[in-house]
Amino acid sequence: MTFNYFFPLVLVILSNLIYHITAKNTPNNINSFLSLTVTYVVGAIVSVLMYFIISKPSDVLKDINKLNWTTYILGLVIVGLEIGYIYMYRVGWNISKGSIVASISVAILLVLVGTLFYKEIIGMYQVSGIVFCIIGLILINLH
Incomplete structure (x- = not known):
C-alpha cells in the first residue's frame, strides 16, 4: 500500500x-x-x-x-x-451522535446499493457488520 x-x-x-x-x-x-x-x-x-x-x-x-x-x-x-x-x-x-448515526445509516444503505446495482458480493462478515451497525445505532441513541 x-x-x-x-x-x-x-x-x-x-x-x-x-x-x-x-x-x-x-x-x-x-x-x-x-x-x-x-x-x-x-x-x-x-x-x-x-x-x-x-x-x-x-x-x-x-x-x-x-x-x-x-x-x-x-x-x-x-x-x-x-x-x-x-x-x-x-x-x-450532538456532534458525536449526529455524524455517526448518519454515516452508519448511509453505510448500511450503500451495502444494499452495492449488492443490488453494482453486483458486489455480501458475505456473512458484511451481514454481521450490518447487524452490529444496527445494534450500534440503537445503543448510541439510548440515553
Whole structure:
C-alpha cells in the first residue's frame, strides 16, 4: 500500500472532521443558504484554481462538454447534505451522535446499493457488520 492509496482516505477523514466541527459552529443567527452560498463560492474558486494547476487544460469548453448528469446531481445532493447537517446541529443533534448515526445509516444503505446495482458480493462478515451497525445505532441513541 502506498501514499497514493492512503492519501485520499486521510484527506476524507480530516476534511470530514473539520467539516463537522465547522457545521456545528455555524452561527444560528445567519441565513444557512447565504452561508452555503459563500461556502460554494470559496469552493468554486479553489476548484477552478486546482483545475488549472493540475490538469493543464487545453480547451475548457471541450472539458465542460465531457461532463454528464453526475456533475449536476452531485451539485444538488451536496446542497442537501450541507443544509441537512447544519439543520441537524441547529435542532440539537450532538456532534458525536449526529455524524455517526448518519454515516452508519448511509453505510448500511450503500451495502444494499452495492449488492443490488453494482453486483458486489455480501458475505456473512458484511451481514454481521450490518447487524452490529444496527445494534450500534440503537445503543448510541439510548440515553
